[in-house]
Amino acid sequence: MxxxxxxxxxxxxxxxxxxxxxxxxxxxxxxxxxxxxxxxxxxxxxxxxxxxxxxxxxxxxxxxxxxxxxxxxxxxxxxxxxxxxxxxxxxxxxxxxxxxxxxxxxxxxxxxxxxxxxxxxxxxxxxxxxxxxxxxxxxxxxxxxxLPAFLYNNLSSQLQLVSSQLGVGVIRLVGISVFLEGNVIDLGNYQLQVVEACSGLRYLFPFSALGFIAAILFRGAFWKKVILFVSTLPITILMNSFRIGVIGVLVDRAGVGMAEGFLHDFEGWIVFMACAAILVAEMWLLARIGPDRIPFSEAFAIEGPEPLPEGATRARRxxxxxxxxxxxxxxxxxxxxxxLPNRAEAELKRAPFALFPLDIGEWHGKVGVLESIYVDALKLDDYLLVDYSDAQGQTLNLYAAYYESQRKGASAHSPKSCLPGGGWRIQALSQWEVPGVNPDAEPFRVNRSLIQMGDERLLVYYWFQQRGRIIANEYLVKWYLFWDALTRNRTDGALVRITTAAPLGDSIEEKDQLVADFIRVIEPRLERFVPN
Structure with missing residues (x-):
């Protein structure tokens, strides 16, 4: 049959x-x-x-x-x-x-x-x-x-930096003195920060889809279709950078209110419409070049299906x-x-970071608070921010961000992606082994970064503490996130970061030893707050 x-x-x-x-x-x-x-x-x-x-x-x-x-x-x-x-x-x-x-x-x-x-x-x-x-x-x-959260975050960070640099170029073209640190534009009287919302992704994603649809409808050689689609990325970056530059000029001329509210959103619509206009102009140009030249009205026309042949018989399919x-x-x-059961996260018992000890040996801590804008952006469930100091005047900053679940887009942001946005330049980035507390304990690997902004220099150690593992590689974090979600029904975890000042001229080796000793002190205590 x-x-x-x-x-x-x-x-x-x-x-x-x-x-x-x-x-x-x-x-x-x-x-x-x-x-x-x-x-x-x-x-x-x-x-x-x-x-x-x-x-x-x-x-x-x-x-x-x-x-x-x-x-x-x-x-x-x-x-x-x-x-x-x-x-x-x-x-x-x-x-x-x-x-x-x-x-x-x-x-x-x-x-x-x-x-x-x-x-x-x-x-x-x-x-x-x-x-x-x-x-x-x-x-x-x-x-x-x-996009998966970690790809989105990395792409957003990179676009913020590129848009900031090009936007500052626009501001300087009109003769305004401006200083750029990462994604912070310093106009003297005002400072503008190119945050995630200004990265251009809100234009790039819809505009790339629009470019792909335009390439489908465009009647031309395949290479012309490829150009139409691929060009959406540079067009978006350039137009978003131009928008940032215009905002900077308006803020310099008329005050910081020009960067907020309705005008800010309205400028965004103008940018998207300008991108669409450039795409249309690009199609017009492509239709007029090459051996397959045709009028623009024929090259890009939104039409219905062709009529069926007259007198065509109908057969049952x-x-x-x-x-x-x-x-x-x-x-x-x-x-x-x-x-399949409802795969809710496994219930875990953990102490809140509010109970983390402030007095650890000779170290005494003072609790800090993150601004709500950062808490909202990071989407964390609990965090720890403490400045520790000892009797010799040495200081360390301990930051830990805990996530109960990393399934729905919320996940630990790698400092490697976030630090350049604050104006810091990464001078050195590597992985170091830190000996365990006990002599017979296995050493664990962490990330070590030396960053600098102007004459200020910081030594940063960080790692991902995830379900009993200490992981330095952020891509390995994503693999274990998937594996543990599949086999253990868990995606909880934390990012732990330790920062200390490393002034120019000071011994980096001594600072490394200071941070390594502090890590060995706090690492066993973290298990109560970041479940294994």
Whole structure:
């Protein structure tokens, strides 16, 4: 019977077109419903991210995808759908992603698993030849998935620095004296900090999606499409830097109020619209160069599907055997989604950092407080900030940030990414081994950084204390985060940082010894506050 169905489905039907019957449409709708139910947790998290400025374009992208597929509907109607058993394998791979993501409660893996599974189902339904036609439309959906937190944080930090440097260049072009330290723009009477919201990501993500859609609609050579999409990154950076420069000029001329409120947001809209205008101008230019020159009205036109041939006969399309083969996989995944327990974080007993001792041997501490803007940005659950000093006048700053869960985007920020934003330049960065408290204890590896701003120099040691491990490598932290979420149902952990002044001319070796001795004193005490 399957062979007969497939034979009927792939017959030539010259001069005609295919259509699904009501029963097939009901089965296709039911399949989509099962997919949405199975991946509902990851999709809900993804839609939650769409409420932020950076990903607010996510609501529109499924509609854009549907429109782009509709544009190809007449072409698809004239093609026979052939079985593709690669679709079965791709669907299986996507469901493996789902199970792994659910067990580890890591939403990014679930979200990519959804797109992989959707691609597998479509490939099994359409066949490789027809799937290639809608592949560009399908790829638009990749822009709906938020970046993992550690990639987002690193990218944001780098863009803040680049935008600050270029923005200062704009300010200097109009003859204003300005000084830059990291992402802090010093205008003399005012200081502007290029915070995460000004990194340009709120323009880059929607604008890159817009550039990709424009490249799909643009009728030109493939290399022109690539240029359209790739150019969205430099356009965004340059225009965001120009915006920062203009704000700096307005603040210098009219006061700090020019950098706040409605005007600040309105300038952001102007920048995005200017980026879109540059993209249109770029398409106009690309349409007029090369051997495939055509008028801009023909190169970029948003049109509906081409009409079907006149007098075309309609043949009943049947679902392919490979599509029927993926249905049991989806049914099993639905059963797994019901049976899997709610993977809430394992309950842990820990003391709050408020109970951390201030008197440790000869060291005496004074508690500090983080500003609310930093607490909100770091998304931490508990923190410790203490300045310790001894009788000899030596001082150390201890900072620890604890996260009960690092599954939903909140995670420890590496000082390597954050310090340059404050104007500090990293003079040296390496990993050092610190001997354990007991002679027979294994030494543990930490990060050591020497940073400098002007004549001020600091020695910084930091590490990630995560579920019984002391880890220096931030990428290894991400691996253990995934592994422990999967095997131990835990993603808690902390960043621990110790800082001491290292004035120019002082012995760095003595400062290293001072910090190493302090680490050996506090490390056993941290276990009460950062569970193993």
């Amino acid at each position: 399957a062979k007969s169905m497939d034979a009927n489905n792939i017959k030539s039907n010259l001069g005609g077109c295919w259509k699904f019957g009501a029963a097939c449409w009901l089965l296709l709708i039911a399949t989509l419903a099962v997919l949405l139910i199975v991946f509902s947790g990851g999709l809900a998290s993804m839609m939650s991210a769409w409420r932020t400025d950076e990903y607010s374009h996510g609501y529109m992208l499924p509609l854009v995808t549907a429109f782009l597929v509709w544009q190809k509907s007449s072409l698809l109607a004239q093609m026979s759908f052939r079985s593709s058993w690669w679709g079965f394998l791709v669907t299986l791979l996507g469901l493996v992603f789902y199970v792994v993501g659910e067990l580890g409660a890591l939403y990014t893996i679930i979200q990519y698993g959804f797109l992989i599974t959707l691609a597998g189902v479509l490939l099994a339904l359409l066949g490789s030849r027809a799937f290639k036609i809608i592949l560009p439309a399908y790829l638009v959906l990749l822009f709906t998935i938020p 049947r679902l392919t055997p490979s599509f029927y083969a993926v249905l049991p996989l989806l049914v099993m995944a639905l059963g797994v989604s019901v049976m």
